[in-house]
Amino acid sequence: MFIDSTPLSRSLLSLLILLSILPGTALALDIQSVIREVEQQYMGSSSRARTTMQVKTSHWERTLEMEAWSLERDYFLVRILEPAKERGVATLKRNREVWNYLPKVDRIIKVPPSMMGGSWMGSHITNDDLVKANHIDEDFHLRLLEETESNYVIECLPKEDAAVVWGKIIYRVRKTPQVPEQIDYFDEEMVRVREIHFADIQQIGKRIVPLRLTVLPLEKPDEMTVLHYRELVYDLDLDESYFSLRNLESP
């Protein structure tokens, strides 16, 4: 009533509202790009990487040498180099589809939706991770949970209509250089089920990225997957045609 009576206070109020929204909008945009940066740190606009993946489970341990190519967020091709038994096994991601090539039977198999939650190459990374990680900023509501001098803590809650497997994701990102330190994944019951830790921060071209990431499935404390980027080259001359089913079969 008091506000209604004076035009001045009304404009003051709208100014206040405007002021309170403005930083929020600016911040929201900011968070989104932070998350997108994290999820695409190994890809850039295009990239080639040589990685060593060590997988340790309670029953076996193995090390894979792999070579991977990517283009934007939509195309991704990875091929096993070592061990010899699995040489040539390859995975292709095109948009939201995943294909595997199996040299032993010389067949390409599309990973069906029912298997997207399954392990990729026996690791603690799922096929879903390959497809959906790059869309976190689209599929989730992002919120700055905490900001310290050195870190952002960003909470991601799934959008109502998003087909995602996580109940919540929390990113801990260092401010300068802007690199991820840790990502925590929660299931639908909000129980923390997986952590990814980043380490070995290096400058690669103009970018600064952590070259080692460790995936810890929390319900299996003695298991982990360590992915180590040995070589990483950005901004290659690649186009969509490189990520074809034919190229999946024959390097």
Added chain:
Amino acid sequence: MLLSLAFRNLWRNRRRTLLTLSAMVVSAALLILALGVFSGMFKDMLASATEQYYGHLVFAQPEYHLRRDLFANLPVDIANHPALMNESEIVSRSPRLRSFGLLSKELSSQPVEILGVIPELEQQVTSLQNKITAGRYPTLDDPNGAMIGRGLANKMKLRPGDELVFVTQAADGSIGNDLLIVRGVFATGDSRNDNNLVLAPLPWLQQVMVLPDRIHEVAMILTNPMLAAEIADRLSPHLPENTEVLDWGDLLPEMREVIAAYGVSRMIIVTILYLATGLGILNTFFMSVMERTREFGILMAQGMRPMAIRGLVLLETLLLGGIALAIGLFCGSLMTLYMHQVGIDLTAYITPITYAGGTILPRLHAVFEADNFLVPAGMLLLISLIAGFLPANRAARLDPVVAVREE
């Protein structure tokens, strides 16, 4: 003396007695037939679950049946463990390795469960060889020849001779994959088996899963499935550490409950049907006692004790029950025999129904089971006695002075 008197009394009103008798005969005979058909249905259900997939007993690592953990495996020669070999109730044993994975052909793929089996032994445990609709059963000399369910064959448009790729998680962490050739198609009527199950030679699956000389379970068939729980308990102490023997009741708890509930529902059905029959008997004997009031009065006046009067009437009802029972059992057995040998095929009207882990086949088919005869027989005599009790009491309590004057 009392017996021949009772027998003669029965036929004094021949039409009434015959009507009551026929009601008793028909109810007893139909009851025996119905119970035989119910038992047949349950037997089909149990057989569908055990003879198409589980077997009567399953020997594996503890909790394997719950988790289906790839790593919960056993050496293949455990199938010949002395405790299993020496148990005379065990008819056959089949060592099996199980894998869940993806079967694909060109662009279509389906999640499946593959059982790696030694065909010769598996055929003595499950009876899928009798359900083949195309092609043949796998054999050991055809290393990657498999048999698949009809539902799966239809979904993926597969025929014998077609080549498939099987992909699964191998025990060393690699992607286990190999070609598989369809050799046969089976149809059990149980949609889970028909849509998911694949049978392949054991050595092939061991190689794909990188589990040489390992199995997940030994499935067994017994002489009598109803003894499964007892035999499982008997075997347990003689088997190695970290293993367990489960009977079909453990694997299919719903089935065990359904079968246990059958015992109760049988009593309920018998009781309901006989209540109606019992009222008929009651009516007959009340009428008969009322008509004979004067006669009872004279008998008592001549010195017959009330106990003897009561005995006489009870004997009459029991005699009627006995005659009804003899004819009823005979007719019931004949009808059950017909339904056992011939049965009624309902394929044209209904499709198989999967319930409590088993499949109810679209047929009416009876089996002989002692309780299906004993329960109706015992109950019929009991009901006759109960129905005869009130009229007998009434007759025994008559005052001879009043009774002889009755017209």
